[in-house]
Each structure stands twice: as C-alpha cells, then as structure tokens.
Amino acid sequence: MEPILEDLEQAEGLAALQSASEEIRDHYGVDHVVYHWVDSAGDQYGCGTYSDTWRDRYLEQNYLRVDPVILGCFQRFHPVDWKRLDWSSKPARTFQAEAIAHGVGNQGFSVPIRGPNGQFALFTTSHSCDDDTWATWTEAHRRDLILIAHTFNEKALEFEPDRAPEQSQALSPREVDAMTFLAMGYSRAQVADTLSISEHTLRVYIESARFKLGAMNTTHAVARAMSRGLIVV
Amino acid sequence: MEPILEDLEQAEGLAALQSASEEIRDHYGVDHVVYHWVDSAGDQYGCGTYSDTWRDRYLEQNYLRVDPVILGCFQRFHPVDWKRLDWSSKPARTFQAEAIAHGVGNQGFSVPIRGPNGQFALFTTSHSCDDDTWATWTEAHRRDLILIAHTFNEKALEFEPDRAPEQSQALSPREVDAMTFLAMGYSRAQVADTLSISEHTLRVYIESARFKLGAMNTTHAVARAMSRGLIVV
DNA sequence: TGCTCCCTCGCTATTTCTGGGGAGGGGAAA
DNA sequence: TTTCCCCTCCCCAGAAATAGCGAGGGAGCA
Numbered sequence: 001m002e003p004i005l006e007d008l009e010q011a012e013g014l015a016a017l018q019s020a021s022e023e024i025r026d027h028y029g030v031d032h033v034v035y036h037w038v039d040s041a042g043d044q045y046g047c048g049t050y051s052d053t054w055r056d057r058y059l060e061q062n063y064l065r066v067d068p069v070i071l072g073c074f075q076r077f078h079p080v081d082w083k084r085l086d087w088s089s090k091p092a093r094t095f096q097a098e099a100i101a102h103g104v105g106n107q108g109f110s111v112p113i114r115g116p117n118g119q120f121a122l123f124t125t126s127h128s129c130d131d132d133t134w135a136t137w138t139e140a141h142r143r144d145l146i147l148i149a150h151t152f153n154e155k156a157l158e159f160e161p162d163r164a165p166e167q168s169q170a171l172s173p174r175e176v177d178a179m180t181f182l183a184m185g186y187s188r189a190q191v192a193d194t195l196s197i198s199e200h201t202l203r204v205y206i207e208s209a210r211f212k213l214g215a216m217n218t219t220h221a222v223a224r225a226m227s228r229g230l231i232v233v
Numbered sequence: 234m235e236p237i238l239e240d241l242e243q244a245e246g247l248a249a250l251q252s253a254s255e256e257i258r259d260h261y262g263v264d265h266v267v268y269h270w271v272d273s274a275g276d277q278y279g280c281g282t283y284s285d286t287w288r289d290r291y292l293e294q295n296y297l298r299v300d301p302v303i304l305g306c307f308q309r310f311h312p313v314d315w316k317r318l319d320w321s322s323k324p325a326r327t328f329q330a331e332a333i334a335h336g337v338g339n340q341g342f343s344v345p346i347r348g349p350n351g352q353f354a355l356f357t358t359s360h361s362c363d364d365d366t367w368a369t370w371t372e373a374h375r376r377d378l379i380l381i382a383h384t385f386n387e388k389a390l391e392f393e394p395d396r397a398p399e400q401s402q403a404l405s406p407r408e409v410d411a412m413t414f415l416a417m418g419y420s421r422a423q424v425a426d427t428l429s430i431s432e433h434t435l436r437v438y439i440e441s442a443r444f445k446l447g448a449m450n451t452t453h454a455v456a457r458a459m460s461r462g463l464i465v466v
Numbered sequence: 467t468g469c470t471c472c473c474t475c476g477c478t479a480t481t482t483c484t485g486g487g488g489a490g491g492g493g494a495a496a
Numbered sequence: 497t498t499t500c501c502c503c504t505c506c507c508c509a510g511a512a513a514t515a516g517c518g519a520g521g522g523a524g525c526a
Contacts, residue, residue: 005376039465077348078387114347115310118462143238143380150379154311172472173324176298185453188513201474203514208472217482218513219452220418226459229308232271232297232353233460323524405502421483434504436484441502450512451483 005144008151014159017152018047024148025049028141030127031105035152037121038070045156048124054102066091073112073122079146081138082108083131107134111149115157117227123149168213171230175209178202179225182218183233238377241384247392250385251280257381258282261374263360264338268385270354271303278393281357287335299324306345306355312379314371315341316364340367344382348390351460356382404463408442411435412458413465415451 004027008020017035025033034048046055057063064070072085087096100106105126113121125145127134138145171179174195181191188206192199206218213228215221225231237260241253250268258266267281279288290296297303305318320329333339338359346354358378360367371378404412407428414424421439425432439451446461448454458464 075349077352077390112349114462116308118351118459118465119310120462146383147376147379157310170319170322173299174473180298182452183456185449185456187450187511197473198475200476204474207514216418217420219415219455222452222456223416223418223459226456229304232303232307233456407503420481430503431505433506437504440484 005147005151008148008155011155014047014156017155017159020152021048025125028125028137030125030137031103032124032126034124034126035121035149035156036124037119037153037156038064039120045160051103054099054104057098057102063095066095068092068095069108069110069122069124073110074120076112079109079111079142079149081134082110082126105129107131109134109138109145111145113149113153115153116229119153119157121153121156123152168224168228168230171209171212171225172205175205175212176225176231178205179209179222180231180233182206183222183226183231238380238384241381241388244388247280250388250392253385254281258358261358261370263358263370264336265357265359267357267359268354268382268389269357270352270386270389271297278389284336287332287337290331290335296328299328301325301328302341302343302357303355306343307353309345312342312344312371312375312382314367315343315359338362340364342367342371342378344378346382346386348386351462352390354386354389356385402445404442404445404458405438408438408445409458409464411438412442412455412463415439416455416459416464 004024007023008017011017011020021033021035025031032049034046034050036046036048039045050058058067068085068087069082073080087093105128107129108124108126110122110124113123115121123145127137129137177195178191181194182188186194188199188202192202195202206221209225210216210218210221213221213224213230215224222231226233237257240256241250244250244253254266254268258264265282267279267283269279269281272278283291291300301318301320302315306313320326338361340362341357341359343355343357346356348354356378360370362370410428411424414427415421419427421432421435425435428435439454442458443449443451443454446454446457448457455464
C-alpha cells in the first residue's frame with residue numbers, strides 16, 4: 001500500500017492521475033479503479049479504468065441522475081458496498097445490466113468524498129467475484145481506499161484551482177454576525193434585536209459587508225460570504 | 234496506530250468517543266485531541282480533551298465566528314497546519330492569545346471533514362512544541378489522523394442521527410435555476426428575464442423552494458440550498 | 467496628531483419582496 | 497385513469513429592503 005499511495009501523492013497533472021488509477025488497479029488486482037468528480041451542476045470529470053465506450057454512454061445517457069452509486073453515496077458519509085444500495089427501481093436495473101455488459105464488475109465499493117463549496121466526488125473500485133471474496137477484500141483494504149480517495153481528491157482540487165474561493169477583504173465581527181443571522185433566515189428587525197442594536201446600525205453592517213464582498217444585494221452578500229467560508233452556517 | 238483506530242471503530246456511544254479521544258492523546262503524546270462538529274444552525278457538538286473552562290468560554294463568546302481554524306478549514310479540503318492559517322485580523326489575534334492561555338498548544342493540525350447535507354466537522358490535534366518538531370510529527374502521522382478523523386465522524390453520525398441535517402426534498406430544475414441566480418445576486422426581475430419566464434412564475438418557484446427547504450425568506454432559502462449542496466455558486 | 471476603520475444612532479422616499487387569492491396544461495408514476 | 501408534481505401565467509395590498517443624506521465616539525497606527 002505505502003508505495004502506491006506515495007506514487008499518487010507525487011502525481012503531477014491530470015494525466016498522472018489517470019496512470020495512477022491503472023497502477024492502483026494492478027496493485028490490488030481488481031477490475032476497475034475510478035475517480036469521479038460530480039459537479040452539482042451536472043458537469044463531471046473523472047479518470048479511471050472504465051472503457052471509453054462505457055464512459056461515453058454514461059455521459060450521453062446522463063446516467064448521473066439514475067446511477068444508484070451516485071445517489072446512494074450522496075446521502076452517506078461512510079464508504080459503501082454496492083450491494084447495500086437500492087437497485088430496485090426500473091431505471092436502476094437497466095442501468096445495472098448495461099454497466100455489467102460494459103465490463104463493470106458485479107461487485108463494487110465506493111468512497112464518497114466532499115470538498116469545500118459543495119464539491120462531491122466518488123472513488124470506486126469494482127470487480128467480478130462472489131460476495132464473500134469481495135467482502136473479505138473490501139474489509140482488508142477499507143482504510144487504504146479511504147486514504148487513496150482522499151489523496152485523489154486532494155490532487156484533483158490542486159489541479160483545478162478555479163475552485164479555490166477568491167480572497168476578499170475580511171469581514172468585521174459585527175458584519176460576520178449580521179451575515180450569519182441573515183443566513184439563518186432572520187429579518188433585519190430580528191437580527192437587530194438579536195444583536196441588541198438599532199436596525200439602522202445593522203443596515204450599516206449589511207451595506208459595508210455587501211461592499212466588501214462586491215455583492216449586489218443581501219442575498220448575494222450572504223451567498224458570497226458562505227462560499228468564501230467567511231461565515232459558517 | 235492500528236489498535237488505537239480499532240478501539241475507535243468499536244466505540245459505542247458518545248462517552249466512548251470522549252474516552253477514545255483521551256486514549257489517542259496519550260498514544261501520540263500530544264496535548265489535545267478534539268473532534269468538533271459544527272452544526273448548520275450554529276449549534277455545536279464536540280468531544281475531546283480541551284478544558285471545560287475553555288470550551289465554555291468558546292461557546293459563550295461564540296468564537297466559532299472568529300476562530301481561524303474553523304474558517305480556514307471550511308475553505309480547504311486537505312488537513313492544515315495552524316501556522317498556515319490567517320491569524321492576522323485583530324479578533325483572530327485576541328482569540329489566539331486566549332486559546333494559548335487556556336492550555337491549547339501553540340501548534341495545531343486540523344482535518345476538515347464533510348458529510349451529507351452540508352455537515353461539517355473538524356478533527357484537531359494540538360500541542361506545545363517548536364515548529365520543526367511539530368512538522369516532523371504531523372508529517373509522520375498525517376495519514377493516521379485522516380483515518381481517525383474519518384472514523385470519528387462516522388461514529389458521530391451513527392450516534393447522533395438527530396443532529397444530521399435533515400435531508401430536504403430535492404429541488405426541481407427550475408427551482409435550482411432560481412436559487413442559483415438569486416445566489417448570484419440577481420433580483421427577481423433579472424432572474425425572471427434570464428430564465429425567460431414571468432416574474433410571477435419565478436415567484437412560485439422561489440416560494441416552493443422556500444417551502445421545501447423550510448426557509449423563512451429568500452436569503453434563508455439560498456443559504457440552505459448552498460449549505461446542503463443543492464446549488465453551487 | 468492626523469488617518470483609518472469599527473461601532474453606534476437618525477430621517478425620508480422608493481423599490482423590491484412577500485403573502486393571499488386563482489387557473490390551466492403536461493408528464494410520470496401508481 | 498387518476499393522482500401528483502412540475503411548469504406557466506395573472507391581480508392586489510401590505511411588509512420589508514434599499515438608496516440617499518447625515519452624526520459622533522473609540523481603537524489602533526504612522
């Protein structure tokens with residue numbers, strides 16, 4: 001495990017991630033290893049050992065919205081065996097049949113990963129074998145897979161600096177208070193009351209925060225403060 | 234490392250997490266080990282080895298809004314050494330001085346952790362020593378700490394299902410559009426124009442999104458949609 | 467001593483948002 | 497086939513936010 005993870009940690013560029021996934025597949029002797037970044041907007045980026053035809057088919061059919069692996073992992077924190085997901089719906093079943101026909105294993109294990117700004121990605125290993133063999137294998141390598149997933153995402157974020165929230169002037173404590181309570185749904189009057197200041201004073205904070213954040217209105221200011229990590233809600 | 238992580242994996246109940254953090258502290262010989270869950274409402278839950286007085290002071294002063302560790306980790310994916318955070322603002326400085334006076338080490342290393350529906354938590358180790366010693370230690374145990382952080386969060390989610398942010402009904406595509414443009418600072422008229430629908434129709438979307446998200450007003454709805462990862466801005 | 471930034475408070479007018487109704491067509495699932 | 501949700505459009509009145517002026521005290525810095 002150690003040298004595999006170190007190779008990954010030293011990868012430079014997206015191409016290196018691709019070859020790292022092949023290396024990991026060979027090291028563990030599984031059929032497939034895939035890192036899949038899912039943007040909430042629906043955009044996707046991935047690297048791994050699935051066939052091109054399957055990947056194209058997946059994108060073309062927008063299976064993102066159907067894939068029980070995506071849907072299941074999105075609501076979980078812990079890594080999950082594919083057997084524990086809900087494959088009962090009809091679209092899920094046709095998806096599953098097609099996936100297996102394209103060489104995706106009948107067994108799978110996926111680690112959900114989340115980054116700042118709602119980033120979401122999956123690290124998946126899949127294989128063809130019986131349930132017991134797979135259970136033993138995943139149990140043995142569970143920790144490795146979590147660390148590999150983490151490293152993959154770290155690298156992916158590193159190579160895509162667009163995601164980094166732009167720096168902006170820091171907010172004063174009172175401005176942070178104001179933005180925070182507004183994000184919690186309080187009206188101006190309620191916020192002013194909570195902070196024990198006049199509504200006029202509060203307005204000055206909101207306006208100065210809006211100015212600092214380059215925001216057009218209160219909602220925009222709160223959204224920017226959140227996505228830049230200036231407030232925690 | 235192995236037995237420590239296994240103890241943690243077998244912990245049952247919150248009290249066990251508390252004693253696990255003490256065990257981890259002793260095992261690694263650091264001053265403090267803390268797991269800190271930052272709830273979306275601003276409520277917090279944590280367990281760890283900080284003194285009660287410091288914890289109470291932290292809550293009472295609402296240092297959550299000022300703590301550079303929280304704010305810094307919130308924008309990052311990778312674990313972070315406290316030295317690399319921004320301690321320059323005045324509130325941050327006074328916070329830092331007070332933290333050290335309360336026995337929090339001058340060195341620290343925090344792992345951000347994110348779960349479904351915008352859940353966010355931190356796993357922190359802190360210590361008093363010089364920079365080189367700390368750099369060597371964190372480098373040596375970085376992977377362990379990531380796995381411990383992951384396991385802590387898994388356990389916390391398991392034991393406190395109530396705290397897990399309720400997964401809200403999914404938003405319809407139009408509702409997502411509306412929330413997204415509002416988060417970008419557009420007024421209702423602008424959003425309606427952009428989506429080529431009447432402002433009245435737009436309002437229906439905003440209201441249904443607000444209802445689904447349990448939000449009191451537009452700003453609240455946008456904030457919730459963001460923190461639950463339903464929209465990305 | 468100026469300078470800047472933070473915190474606090476005031477008024478008025480205008481624009482925008484919110485809450486209360488209602489209506490019809492389309493698609494997917496049960 | 498019925499039911500449910502999604503998309504689209506409409507009116508009106510009251511509540512809330514925004515824009516434009518203003519003021520002064522305090523802390524920290526060159």
